Structures are given as C-alpha cells and as structure tokens.
Amino acid sequence: MTLKLGVPSKGRLMEKTFAWFGKRGIELARTGSDREYAGAVAGVEGVELVLLSASEIPRELSEGRIHLGVTGTDLVREKLAAWENQVEEIAPMGFGQADLIIAVPKFWVDVETLDDLDAASAAFRARHGFRLRIATKYHRMIREFLRDHGVADYQLVDSQGATEGAVKNETAEAVADITSTGETLRANHLKILSDGLVHRSQATLLRSRKAPWADSERTALKALLAKLDV
Ligand SMILES: Nc1ncnc2c1ncn2[C@@H]1O[C@H](COP(=O)(O)OP(=O)(O)OP(=O)(O)O)[C@@H](O)[C@H]1O
Ligand SMILES: O=P(O)(O)OC[C@H]1O[C@H](OP(=O)(O)OP(=O)(O)O)[C@H](O)[C@@H]1O
Numbered sequence: 332m333t334l335k336l337g338v339p340s341k342g343r344l345m346e347k348t349f350a351w352f353g354k355r356g357i358e359l360a361r362t363g364s365d366r367e368y369a370g371a372v373a374g375v376e377g378v379e380l381v382l383l384s385a386s387e388i389p390r391e392l393s394e395g396r397i398h399l400g401v402t403g404t405d406l407v408r409e410k411l412a413a414w415e416n417q418v419e420e421i422a423p424m425g426f427g428q429a430d431l432i433i434a435v436p437k438f439w440v441d442v443e444t445l446d447d448l449d450a451a452s453a454a455f456r457a458r459h460g461f462r463l464r465i466a467t468k469y470h471r472m473i474r475e476f477l478r479d480h481g482v483a484d485y486q487l488v489d490s491q492g493a494t495e496g497a498v499k500n501e502t503a504e505a506v507a508d509i510t511s512t513g514e515t516l517r518a519n520h521l522k523i524l525s526d527g528l529v530h531r532s533q534a535t536l537l538r539s540r541k542a543p544w545a546d547s548e549r550t551a552l553k554a555l556l557a558k559l560d561v
Contacts, residue, residue: 332543333379334551337397340368340382344534347426348401351534355559375558377551386410388537393417395541398548399555403427405509405532409469419538422561427534429509431469433476433527436498436505437520445480445526448505452484455504466490466497467507469529476529495519536561 338359339345349359358373359380370380381397388402389410401424407414435442435451442451455463463485467473470487477485488503495515497503507529510516516523536559542548 332545332547333377334399334548334555335379335381335397335542336372336555337381337383337388337391337400338370339385339388339401342385344385344401344403344427348424348534351424351426352559357555357558375551375555377547378555389414389418392537392539393541395539395543398539398542398544398552400537400539401534402537403429403532404535405429405431405469405472405530407535407537408530409472412471417540419540420535421538421556422536422559424534424536427532429511429532431472431507431509431529431532432523433465433473433505433507433529434495434510434516434521434523437522443525445477445482445524448524449482449484452482456484462486463505464488464497464503465505465507466494466503468492468494469507472529473507480526495521 338348352359356374360371361382362369362371368382370382372378372380383391385402386406388400389407391397392400393411407418411417435448439451442448452463465473465485466488468489468491473487490497494506494508496519497506498521499519506521
C-alpha cells in the first residue's frame with residue numbers, strides 16, 4: 332500500500348505547501364485539469380498525493396483515510412475532539428500564520444479583558460433579556476476557551492464567513508475569528524481583548540494515529556521524513 336499525503340487543493344495554503352515540499356526535493360503536482368483533484372509526487376517512492384480542502388484534512392487524518400496531512404493547527408483543534416489522540420504534529424511549516432482571537436467593538440471602553448467581557452455579558456443579559464452573541468465558526472475552541480476563563484453568560488452564533496461584519500449587521504455583539512494582518516478588525520472598528528488570544532495557528536505537517544501503518548507505509552514515511560529533514 333502507498334502512503335497517502337493529503338494537502339490543500341486550493342486556497343491560501345496550497346501553493347506554499349507545494350513550495351515547502353519542493354524546497355526539500357519532493358515535487359508535488361496537480362495532474363489533470365484545474366478542477367480535477369488528482370496529484371502526483373516525485374522525489375520519493377511509495378507516496379500518493381491526495382488533494383483536499385484544508386478544512387477536511389483533520390477529519391481525513393482522524394478517520395485514517397490519509398497517513399499524513401498539511402493544514403492549519405486551528406482547523407485540527409476545531410474539527411477534532413481530543414485531537415492529540417488522533418493526530419501527531421510532525422513539523423510546523425512556517426507559513427499560514429494566523430491568530431484566533433476574541434474581539435469586541437472599539438467603542439466598548441470598559442471592556443478590555445475577558446473578565447470585563449464576563450461582566451458586560453451579565454449586564455447585557457439583564458438589560459436585553461438574551462445573552463450577548465459572539466459570532467464565530469470556531470465553536471469548539473471558543474466554547475472551551477471561554478469555559479476555561481470563566482466566561483459563561485454568552486451565546487455563540489454561527490458565522491462561516493465575513494464574521495467581523497456580524498457586529499455591524501447587528502447579528503452579534505462580539506466576534507471570535509482568525510486575524511493575520513489585523514486589517515479586517517480595524518476596518519470593522521473591533522479591538523482584540525488583551526487576554527483574548529485563543530490560539531496561534533500555522534500550517535503544519537501532521538501524522539494520523541488512526542491510519543493503517545503497514546510495513547510499506549512505514550518505509551515510505553521514513554524515506555519521506557529523511558528527505559524532508561523533519
Ligand atoms: N488571513 C487569514 N484568514 C483566514 N485563515 C487564514 C489566514 N491566514 C492563514 N489562515 C489559515 O488558513 C487555513 C484556512 O485556509 P483556507 O481559507 O484556504 O481554507 P478553508 O477555507 O478552511 O478551506 P476550504 O474553503 O478549502 O474548505 C486555516 O488554518 C487558517 O488558520
Ligand atoms: O487580519 P486580516 O489579514 O484582515 O485577515 C483576517 C480575515 O481573513 C479571513 O477571512 P477570509 O479571507 O478567509 O474570508 P471569510 O470571510 O470567508 O472567512 C478571516 O476570517 C478574517 O476575516
């Protein structure tokens with residue numbers, strides 16, 4: 332059997348993933364047309380390329396359908412319960428950096444920390460009769476983070492894109508989202524809570540603990556990791 336390596340098929344991580352492997356003597360290529368998710372690997376024996384969306388890679392690893400995968404550590408933590416039992420981080424790759432943060436409107440001058448947010452949430456509920464809304468697509472991570480920091484009186488509202496706009500659109504009072512340059516937060520008049528950094532993410536090479544690891548796959552893994560020098 333061949334070792335299956337899952338990499339992003341499009342989006343912001345794809346080209347940098349190809350370049351990262353290329354620099355280390357492993358040529359990854361999309362074969363066929365732009366819409367066809369087939370791939371080829373040159374430079375090492377017994378490795379097969381599987382092109383997937385970045386957000387699907389954690390589940391494919393946890394279900395053992397791929398042996399190795401590249402995606403952001405935020406997606407691993409969000410998509411998998413007890414992720415450490417299912418995947419192992421082999422190597423951070425030095426790109427795709429983004430911070431998952433909690434932000435509130437700039438004009439909330441009394442809210443700078445999670446404790447302030449907790450107090451504001453209680454006051455908000457008393458005044459409005461419903462819980463303060465935090466828009467996010469990172470439900471698992473935000474729930475865990477707020478629970479660990481003693482913030483309880485809120486509700487999450489799902490937002491799969493343009494999350495920072497939720498405040499302006501009055502569908503949420505606060506947001507929890509990824510930021511890299513900070514541009515989107517600034518444009519939407521939002522500020523990060525001083526202790527509101529939930530996770531620092533970057534693209535990472537991961538190994539499945541659930542995939543079948545036969546001798547042939549272990550041999551291919553050894554050869555690949557030696558070549559990658561990780
Ligand atoms: N500015 C950014 N905004 C959002 N994600 C970023 C940013 N910079 C890096 N990332 C990282 O990129 C990854 C998401 O990549 P991408 O947006 O291509 O995939 P996706 O939209 O989740 O996947 P797909 O649309 O293919 O299902 C995440 O790990 C995220 O942390
Ligand atoms: O700090 P910045 O550099 O401004 O980047 C952060 C923005 O980029 C991402 O959105 P993306 O482009 O993936 O679009 P989305 O709204 O579909 O999530 C993320 O959700 C933020 O909105």
